[in-house]
């Protein structure tokens with residue numbers, strides 16, 4: 660079966676009580692669409708902390724967690740960013756993110772991964788349609804869909820500079836893959852560089868994207884620097900090349916429930932955090 664209905668809840672419940680920063684209306688929106696957007700939500704101090712932190716991380720010597728565009732010179736992503744800058748680690752512990760993650764996942768949470776995505780002016784290339792959970796499940800052994808991500812806009816994001824597009828409702832389906840056929844080249848895989856072998860590598864077929872879009876809607880998320888996009892681990896998303904004159908820097912931080920630890924992860928620890936440290 661190529662797709663089946665999701666079994667795991669989107670909004671989790673538990674006996675343990677947590678703060679409830681999101682209203683019922685916001686939770687309903689997230690539950691139906693698989694994402695929630697907070698325009699201009701970060702204080703200048705917090706936004707600045709993330710910006711300074713990304714500069715600190717990128718000023719380190721070339722690291723194994725630095726992913727380059729196909730030209731092998733312009734930086735596409737920095738994984739494990741919170742371990743390359745103490746400012747970023749401080750940023751991912753901010754109350755706004757942690758309390759929302761706890762409310763939705765109904766448990767303590769830990770930081771599963773964080774990455775800077777540059778999408779540089781004129782040269783930053785696309786990310787094809789995928790569920791993040793595909794990789795987290797098949798590669799990292801994440802048992803359940805009990806994780807989510809916050810995307811912090813470190814530049815203004817417009818229709819022109821390669822914004823993230825989300826397919827509303829796509830998080831309610833689980834896509835199955837034949838993982839044995841997958842490319843073993845981790846850098847290529849992170850870059851989505853598959854030369855027409857998308858479907859064996861966790862990216863969606865044209866047919867599936869069309870199906871999801873018939874049932875949902877492509878929502879293009881644009882906003883000013885300091886805005887935040889929250890999305891469920893299973894919401895299908897993508898973004899196009901950036902041929903505009905404006906950089907589009909994002910900082911993505913992913914949180915997993917402490918009850919959803921990984922079983923036999925296969926990707927290196929600079930991609931997949933092994934340690935469960937509740938925030």
Ligand SMILES: O=C(O)CCC(=O)C(=O)O
Pocket residue numbers: 776778786791821822823896897898909
């Ligand atoms: O930065 C983007 O535009 C999309 C990022 C993404 O989908 C990913 O890193 O999985």
